Amino acid sequence: MRQLLGAAIVLLAVCPAATAGDDSPVLTVMQKELDRSWTALARVEHAKQIPLYYLDYEVVDNDEAILYSVLGALDTESLSSNRSLDVDVRVGSPGLDNTHEMKGRESWSEHRQYHLVRLPLEKDADALRAALWLETDAAYKTALERYIQVQANRAVTAQEEDPSPDFSKEGSAVHFSKTRRAQGLDRELWRAKLKKYSARFKEHPFIYRSGAFLSAKTENRYFISSEGARIAQGRGYIRLAYQLATRTADGMELSRFVSYDADRMEDLPSDEKVLKDLESSVGELQVLKDAPLVEPFAGPVILKNRAAAVFFHEIFGHRVEGQRQKREREGQTFTKKLNLPVVSDFISVYDDPTMESFRGTFLRGAYAYDDEGIKSRRVALVENGILHNFLLNRVPIRGFPRSNGHGRREPGYATVARMGNTLVEASKTVPYEELRRMLKAEILRQKKPFGLLFDDISGGFTTTGRDGVQAFKVQPLLVYKVYADDRPDEAVRGVDIVGTPIAGFMKILAAADDPAIFNGSCGAESGFVPVSAISPSLLISEMEVEKVAKSQSQPPILPPPYGGKD
């Protein structure tokens, strides 16, 4: 199950000012301990039967300021710093190592469980090395133990469909250094701004939950490997956001969430812009609250640009992650579709983590090097409808022996192939108004009473495993009925998009010339990573919707104590 959570996740960034050049003292300490372990572990007794062939350390420094305001008062104000460590150990050989997938009885067992290690924050080399030593020892022992299990598991289970090795051979080792200094935040200013935003919700007692927050985060990642990689890279993530929620008498939870992402404070929108957006969000929530429920429907739809971006990320992007083409328990939707059409022929899909911004707007999904020390690059996944490539980390799959720089993780998890900036491009486009006209024509052609317009989607889930139905479900947040005649659009609520992935992508009829960005955080096996997705609005000839599963809770019995009624 994977989710693209735009909301809820508080990821942010502050501070511009990159400091290029100097190696961090942290890297020096990491290097010393890695060298010592690498040399000494090669000499231990076990190494004769089971050699250690790869070792890396990744240290992530986070500095984050969070301000959160509810109803005009501050709920949270925190400044925090932390430093985490991941140690990756590979024993055996690249052909077969301790990370190999287990099958049958032990197929549940991942080669690495979630394990977050907090490191000392300061430069003190003694404390850092002590922690590195202990974790290396533990990781090495776990690797040895699992390698023995892997060998046994392989001997007693069926032959694998994809005989690719467990670890790729890559080019020469990289040295890169571009860290970023955490910068101060004008807290006085932002307290006042957030209070001003969040106080607006008091005027609307139908809103049961609301808040405005700012998170400014600076992240520096340090990576070092036994292959000689030595990388220090930093990035800032700033997010200003607000949310509002209500509940209908029939128990449906409705919400709006708007976020603004940047890497410099000055790129955040003005009060005027935020307050204007906020008023329209309140209006949308009000309309949604009073909107009728929609009955199950299949017919033509428009996915508005950001909604289409989420849709592609969720339904397509996760299915072209490399590990899903290899793991025996995966559904492998696209594995055998290589060089075949998978999407309408005017659509191309790329993933390009090298893009730091798109038309001047910050992209959260950018990075220079992935979490396996591989340089990021643009990957053409689909060109003119034909599937050409997968998202790859250093786990080779049939026909793709090397990484394309998409190995990513949240600290504490094992790295897998993930998206960065996913781009949906159309070779022919029309103005958005024309796309609407085309929708109306399609409604008439299909003799449907109406079509649907998905204005906003919150992510959802997609099952890619073999044990589940190969389907997806995403949660539209703002949906309108569009009529073929001149009647205005009508908001509806309670719809989930359902369907099977392969069918859906071939039904794209047209695209508009209005690409927009979804900036969010995506959760999967390797935790949450910042991502972006960009797409134009898309007209799809047929999509199915069903009723949403709702909570059985009633709205609050009493009205809120603000708003002047009590």
Added chain:
Amino acid sequence: MNHRSVVGAIFLLSLFSPCRAQKLPGDDKVFGAMRDELSRTMSRLRMKGMPSPYFASYAVAQGTFATVTGSFGSLVMSRVAPELYAGVQIRVGDSAFDNTHFLAAGSERESFVGNASFEADYDNLRAALWSLSDEAYKDALQDLARKKAYKERRLIKENFGDLSREETIESYGAEELLPFDRALWEGRVREISAVFKEYADIQDSQVTLSFQTGTKRLLTSEGTAVRSGITRISLEMGARAQALNGLRLADSSDLHYVSWKDVPRLEVLKGEARRLAIRVKDAVHGGDLLTYVGPVLFEDEAAAEFFDVQLVDNISNPRGCWSENEENRACDQASFVARLGLRVAVPFLDIADDPLLERFQGVALFGHYRIDSEGVPARRVNLVEKGKLVGLYMSRAPIKERRHSNGHGRAEFGMLPTGRIGNLIVTPQARFTMPKAALKEKLRGMCRELGLDYGIVVRRMQNLSPVSAYKVSVADGREEPLKGLEFTGTGTRPLRDIVAVSAERSAFNFYHYSQGHGLVPASIVAPSILVVEMEIKKTEKKPDLLPYLKHPFFAPRSFGP
């Protein structure tokens, strides 16, 4: 609790009167928001066809929370933030039979706690209380219905009520907000954690300072209103190692204070870290023990831990609860309820609990409080007299044997209070005591009579497993450290098997944990004790491989930085 917090007078009102209006301090905005929302809850919160609440209580804790963690001379985390928490309890039904003391399967939520603005903003706080009340009320209605069904099906006839009648009080202590010198404590945590650089046997260590200071408020629909200042300072040190055979060892030392002036000098704190390090080092090099049956001496905090496990846990939470999920231990009733009036300890021990006692031999007692979590004034309670059980820890949950609270209804903030420890005071009759040094001699004497070559002294326990223990040679009194021990077949016998105690008593401060009721600060004042016979065996735990490399700090220089 700081003294300043308790200067407020306590008005005892003679009669219990529902919804009586308190004379809240007019300038207290937090109380204002609590009062206004509580009044709305009591008068208007009602679902069609369902009962309205008959009791509601709101608690608000507002203050500064800080955590500073260090390891091996360097900071791992440092966080200081203002915070405010709101907790709501709603009861439906009536005091004879309500929604409490019942855990429905699948929805075992007993507390309704949320955070709200640390600025204690009126609208924000009311909104938080409103939302929690709504959830708590709906939950209470469902629990009450299920509890009724449970009672019918299980043919339960006996009922002693769910909420005892107690006098309401109003007590307005001063607000409290002690300063926190962050830079100073970051420096101290670094220095204390650097002590472990002197001990090559220790693989991993951590020192954490936790500090909270602020004001707690409680307001109930019955008319009780309490405001009290509260400060808690804890220095928690932990160390891990492997014995020479690979057995994993862990020990800790936690120090707790209620004001900065009680916190000793840095050198003393470093001394505590050293004591811990030495205990761990001893265990690393400690010998094995196959089986031992004979007298055991529990010294100082090991004796306190002994009383905690042997007595406190057996007289806490006397009511227990009904649970649809019978596996849930949070519903266990105190096992000693049935022993009231019977002998549970040796006749020369008197044991009481006195939360009102602020200090013992100059040491501030962590378990001190004046008013419990339910707004009932704390009282000294005699628990054991001449070895016989005469008292239990009582909250407002009545049982057949005891129908009223004795001011021991306690819980972590926002959780459901139950009968809990405050300051447990063990008082031996003087003629059965001897100097601590003589206890060790007595241990040797008893062992000699039994034909044993050595006796056992325990200096630190965790859940009745010895973490730090030594062999004492009968021949010459020499001590040798041991590792990896477990008691077997202990039961409730040891309290009745104490043969001698020390004249010296020491105070042990700690957090007492209870499932479903959380952590509460507590103290045990006890002498060292000699138990006539305990069975000890080697632990069942399996050792692990030792690290392949030496600790980088202690490694030979050829590898060093």
